Amino acid sequence: MIASLGLAALWMAAALAALQLVAGGLSLRGGNPALAGLVRPVAAVQGLLAVLSFAALVIVFWQTDLSVKLVAMNSHSAKPLLYKIAGSWGNHEGSMLLWVTIMGLAGGFVALIERRLPEPTMLATLAAQAFVSLGFYAFLLISSNPFERLSPAAPEGQGLNPLLQDPGLAFHPPTLYIGYVGLSVAFSFAVGALLTREVGPAFARAMRPWVLGAWLFLTIGITAGSYWAYYELGWGGWWFWDPVENASLMPWLAATALLHSASVLASRNALRAWTVMLGVVAFSMSMVGTFLVRSGILTSVHAFAVDPERGSFILGLLVINIGAALLVFALRAASVTEGERFALTSREGALVFNNVMLTGTLGIVLIGTLYPLVAEAMGLKVSVGPPYFNPMGAVFVVPMLVVLAVGPLLRWRRDRLGRVARMLAVPGLLAIGVGAWFAGSGFVGVLPVLGLALAAGLAVASFLPLAGRKLRTVKLPLWGMVVAHFGVAVALFGMAADAAFTTERLVAARAGQTVVVGPWKVFLRDVVPIAGPNWTALQADMDARYKDGPARDIHPQARSFWAPPQGTSESALVTRWNGQLYAVLGEQAEDGRWQLRLWWKPFVPMIWYGGLLIALGGLLALIGRVASDLRRIFAREKIAYRRQRQGR
Amino acid sequence: MNSAIKAKHQRLILVLVALAALIGAALMATWALRSQASFFYLPADMAADPPEPDRAVRLGGMVESGSIKRAADGVTIQFVVSDNKARIPVNFSGIAPDLFQENSGVVAEGKLRADGTFVADNLLAKHDEKYVPREMKDMTAAQARQTVAETR
Incomplete structure (x- = not known):
């Protein structure tokens, strides 16, 4: 009964997504206003139906309804209640249902509250969101129906993989998914802004809180996942460069780059095409991750689907979505006019550097993750591990961390390094001193020494943007940046200390x-x-x-x-x-x-404290941005109200 | 006019720098992959064409019946991995995975010493029907059947 309701809700949500796509698409070409007026409510109801469907799945798992095939395959009546519930997303079908639920919810939220951009851009954005959702609804309904029935019902369930029977399971996948799927909003915004030629500061300001939110959850998800692997696998390591871990790291790297380039676009109206491109890349990386993890192409505790049909289906979705976005980009790139210019030594210059380095790291991780798959297709079996990832990643991460100390001190547009050199003397000398001390002690490797030195310098440098300011007047987003950058130093310290002193x-x-x-x-x-x-x-x-x-x-x-x-x-x-x-x-x-x-x-816990600090920084920035947006909306409404009274 | 050219120049320089960085990354990555990727060997391959002594590789095969021996320190084990064509002795110090046993599949990560002993720093065994190390999937059907039967 409840399973049937869940399936019905899923079908209706899919139908509404189709309606949302058609109505949004038609009104882009100047359709009638009634059709355009449909888009937002439809998006909201679609999200609600997806939630209902997911709730139905949780209930059948809670009740251990063994007439549902998924429950019989993955649950057991003797399992603790927490794991019965968490088990509903601890399998392929359930996790994909969670994916579309979050996607529908995100789209619904955008439809309900985002009113800063011109309406055509919003309609295009919601149509793009519906386009992506529709693919995943089709995937669920055609090849991964979570509500498939068994007749007769199974006498007992087969149980859940014990590795997954851990409180971490209850929170880790939903957190990561909110991050993964939250990036779909950035993707849709990018496509919407391209279609309606609205790539500019307003687009960046509207997109930024959504990216921040998704990035925040990704950060927490990766941090928690790392800690979970650390204590659950019993190998004493906290990061294994496992393809599944890389699958979550890649969207994070892209989203981090996107956050920084969006802030350049929002404040300085530069890096337009690049920001849009990153919006597309970030969610593409989420989909690549989902493909890697869910297609069964990799074998790990995360790979539930071993059905090749499902892998091809996700690959198809990936190609269609990325291909369509790149096509829109290619067609409209010429219409994205050039933004403001800036000197190389400037805040923009530093952020561009950060973006190039993050993208380089992303490339290194992507190549290292895909190489074994490509090699295997050519009959060569290899695995790629820390000897590749650590030094190659460091080539990009180390210069980026050096610039991270300098960049926030630089002024927009044009600056001189001489102006900030004196401020940077303290962290610089500290880093050199720490590095020399450990290098001299001789028992620590090159990368750990570099890590310890950079962590020391960066920990001090991250607070320098506050120098000479009255702390009470410092705005929340600036606090957010300081806390997040300090978190990077703390996490780096933990990683280097673990490598050096264990x-x-x-x-x-x-x-x-x-x-x-x-x-x-x-x-x-x-x-x-x-x-x-x-x-x-x-x-x-x-x-x-x-x-x-x-x-x-x-x-x-x-x-x-x-x-x-x-x-x-x-x-x-x-x-x-x-x-x-x-x-x-x-x-x-x-x-x-x-x-x-x-x-x-x-000092190994510093790795995860650092991760949480980075997330806290994101949270502060998000609160600051949303609060100032709300203030602006209030002010505008007040003015409108006064005008109306005066007019009377 | 002048500033327009400059604007174009700046954009071009940025694009070129980014491209150079990415191409550099790709080249470095391919070079590093060639030297750092750890290759998978079956015992016969390893006997015929042994890897260089300090190179990290993976060795996969069946743990030979009756070959597991414990050293006196209680934490080191010695066993033989075979594929019915060649036999490679393996040394491993550590906690073996639960389903590591004789007549069952194993993938050992480590290095081949000059004396022909493989020193493993990690062992992967078959966990359950749902999780099989990638390399074990391609064992001959008979081996796989045997593996499943033995570890069920």
């Missing part, structure tokens, strides 16, 4: 034995069997002591799930302000000793 012990220990790792003494008391709701585990009963501090109990586990049968290892963490102790329990050797793997990772 100590690791791999031992076989008897109960009653103490293992020393870095400044920690870890005492293995015993290993005991325990049982959870749908698993059993061997749990190590240990206590960890930092230097001569108090002992803290830790309990790493080796878990065995029975539906489906699979083992996972649950690491145990002890977090201090200056780092983390990471413990994993392995198997028992014949002589009764237990394998233990222990890491002391100084």
Whole structure:
């Protein structure tokens, strides 16, 4: 019953998306006003229907309705409630439904509240959004119906992949999806502005909050995903250059570039064509990511679809959407007139540099991610890992971080480096000092030394834009920039410290034995069997002591799930302000000793604190932008009201 | 007039700089990929044409029956990966994945030492029917069937 309602809502949403596309498209060519008036309400209702459909899916998972094939394949009646609900998007069909739901919601929000641009541009934007949505509705309804029924109903479900049975699953995919799909709004704005020849500061100002919002969620999603991989996989690493991770990093890099170029366009009316192009590229990267992750072309915990038909379908959507956008771009690029000019040494110049470097990094990641797929098609099996990504990425990221320290201090249009040199002396000398100190100590690699030096300099430099200002009058977007740039320094420090200072012990220990790792003494008391709701585990009963501090109990586990049968290892963490102790329990050797793997990772949590700071910066900027937009709207309405009274 | 030319120039320079950077990135990437990508070997390939000693590669095959031996330190294991044509001894220190066992498929990441022993720093085993390391997909049908049967 509820499954049927969900399917009906999905069909209706698809039909409304078609209507939205036709009405928006026709009114672009000067159709009648009634048709144009339809577009916004239709977009809003379409979003609502998509939400209803998704709610229906969550309910059938909640009830474990085993007459729905998807539930039978991916859920189990003995699963904790949280994972029943989160399981509704922990599979291919459900996650694609979440995708279109967010897309419909985003389009609905734009339709309801975005009124700053000329109406034809908005109609074109909403039509573009409907065009993209329609493709994904078709994908769901034709080849990935989440509400497909089983007759007779299955006696019991097959369960959810244990790796996914983690609170992280409840939040990680929706957060990332809001980011991925939020970028579709930037894509639609770019297409809409191109079609109606409205590429200018007003377009950038209207698009910017949407990009900020999507970027914010992407940042949080990537940060959370990295932490999840860190503690769940039990390998002690926080980034594996796994294609799936890269799939989320690529749209983030493009969106970061887009944010910065949009701010040039909004304040200085320059970089018009480039900004529009980035709007298209950012969402294209989201779709490339979805294709990589969902097509089954890669094998990972994220690849649910193994049906080649689905892969080709997504690839088709990707080609159609990107192709159509590039076609519009090619046809209208000539009409995008040149923006304002600027000297190379200027805020614009620094931001262009940032954009080129981010795009270069994006290129490196894209090539490294696609190369194994291309090579395999030619019969060569390779994998590409850190030895490629780390140095190649650094070639672009390091110069970008240097300019990041300088750029925010420069004036728009034209400036001299001499003017800011004195301010930069402190962070510059600090960076050189830190670099020389660690390089001299000799036990740290080149990249970690560079990272530590840059992090130190950047941490100071990120606050320089506040110098000489009254802190109380500093506007929120500027605070946002300062906090986000400081976050970059903090995250970089965490990454470099982890690479430089981690100590690791791999031992076989008897109960009653103490293992020393870095400044920690870890005492293995015993290993005991325990049982959870749908698993059993061997749990190590240990206590960890930092230097001569108090002992803290830790309990790493080796878990065995029975539906489906699979083992996972649950690491145990002890977090201090200056780092983390990471413990994993392995198997028992014949002589009764237990394998233990222990890491002391100084300052590693800074990576994720930095990520959160970057997101916080985005949030501050977003609040600042939205608040000033609201103030402007209020002021305009007040003036209109006064005029009306005077006219009377 | 003069400023118009300048404007065009500036745009051109920006475009050229960006293009140069991107082409440079692409060239560097291809060069780095050629030297840094880690290739996949079957035991027979590795025996016939061994990789250079300090090069990171991946070795995939079946863990030979009765070959897993534990060293006295309790954390190092030795085993033989074979494909019925060649046998490569492997050394691994660490916590082996849960489904790592004899007569079942494995992909080892690491380097081949000059003495012919493969030193693995990571092992990937088949997790379940839904997750198979990419390389294992192409094992012969018999091997795959055996793998599935053994690990079910």
